[in-house]
Amino acid sequence: MIKKCLFPVAGYGTRFLPATKSMPKEMLPVVNKPLVQYGVEEAIEAGLTEVGFVTGRGKRAIADHFDVSYELEHQIAGSSKEQYLTSIRDVMAKGSFSFTRQASMAGLGDAILNGRRLIGSEPFGVVLSDDLCVAEEGVLSQMVKLYKQFRCSIVAVQEVAQEDIHKFGVIDGEQIKDGIYQVNNMVEKPEAKDAPSNLAIIGRYILTPDIFEIIENTPPGKNDEVQLTDALMTQAKDGCVLAYKFKGKRFDCGSVSGFVDATNYVYENIYNA
Numbered sequence: 001m002i003k004k005c006l007f008p009v010a011g012y013g014t015r016f017l018p019a020t021k022s023m024p025k026e027m028l029p030v031v032n033k034p035l036v037q038y039g040v041e042e043a044i045e046a047g048l049t050e051v052g053f054v055t056g057r058g059k060r061a062i063a064d065h066f067d068v069s070y071e072l073e074h075q076i077a078g079s080s081k082e083q084y085l086t087s088i089r090d091v092m093a094k095g096s097f098s099f100t101r102q103a104s105m106a107g108l109g110d111a112i113l114n115g116r117r118l119i120g121s122e123p124f125g126v127v128l129s130d131d132l133c134v135a136e137e138g139v140l141s142q143m144v145k146l147y148k149q150f151r152c153s154i155v156a157v158q159e160v161a162q163e164d165i166h167k168f169g170v171i172d173g174e175q176i177k178d179g180i181y182q183v184n185n186m187v188e189k190p191e192a193k194d195a196p197s198n199l200a201i202i203g204r205y206i207l208t209p210d211i212f213e214i215i216e217n218t219p220p221g222k223n224d225e226v227q228l229t230d231a232l233m234t235q236a237k238d239g240c241v242l243a244y245k246f247k248g249k250r251f252d253c254g255s256v257s258g259f260v261d262a263t264n265y266v267y268e269n270i271y272n273a
């Protein structure tokens with residue numbers, strides 16, 4: 001059983017400045033809900049109710065969001081406005097929330113290693129909440145099912161256009177079942193001509209706990225950051241990593257255009273549905 005999920009949220013969100021100068025990008029609302037809450041709801045739906053955040057300076061609003069606001073509760077108790085708290089109350093009732101800090105932005109691999117004390121030695125999910133996924137069955141739920149079958153690390157992948165491939169980690173693998181690949185190579189942000197496939201890794205992972213030791217022994221890579229992709233590459237060579245072409249839509253809310261697309265989609269298909 002996988003119960004824990006890590007949310008690395010230490011990034012600066014520079015692409016959203018000035019909005020992110022004093023506010024975490026994970027708190028930007030897609031319609032009326034902060035980005036991070038969508039990810040947490042997806043984790044809880046998958047049964048990953050022990051949520052750990054790897055935060056950084058200036059991210060306290062995230063911790064406050066998943067805590068009771070007594071003043072607000074008191075103010076609107078018994079009024080019709082209480083309905084607006086339903087979704088966050090539900091999340092708080094079902095989940096437990098822990099926090100640790102990444103001292104410096106040394107890469108996603110380093111962020112995950114910082115989360116070790118919240119995870120211990122069990123398999124766990126990872127959500128990059130700037131990827132907003134919309135699916136009939138949540139993407140993490142789909143991946144947890146797959147984990148039960150294969151018991152190894154899994155990365156979610158999506159087919160992307162040639163001109164976008166340089167923004168992603170890209171896999172090379174053999175299809176072992178419809179939409180499931182055994183990974184034998186991975187490249188972080190390759191130029192289109194060097195990309196081993198058009199299958200790009202998005203921000204959903206199931207990781208087995210041996211990844212921590214692998215990250216510890218992974219030197220900084222691209223951009224002088226400890227890359228999770230490099231550690232996963234080692235894991236793929238020594239054991240097994242699967243890539244899973246998930247069912248559903250994904251919006252890159254780390255970019256302004258993806259964020260606007262997500263807002264329009266959620267407004268039309270979820271908020272107003």
Ligand code: UTP
Pocket residue numbers: 008009010011012013014015016025054102104105106107108110111128129130254
């Ligand atoms: P990004 O590089 O896309 O996010 O990292 P960013 O740095 O916040 O955005 P920009 O480029 O400045 O606009 C992907 C995810 O990994 C987390 C980020 O918070 C984000 O969710 N991350 C990345 C960390 O938590 N720590 C790191 O050292 C690196």
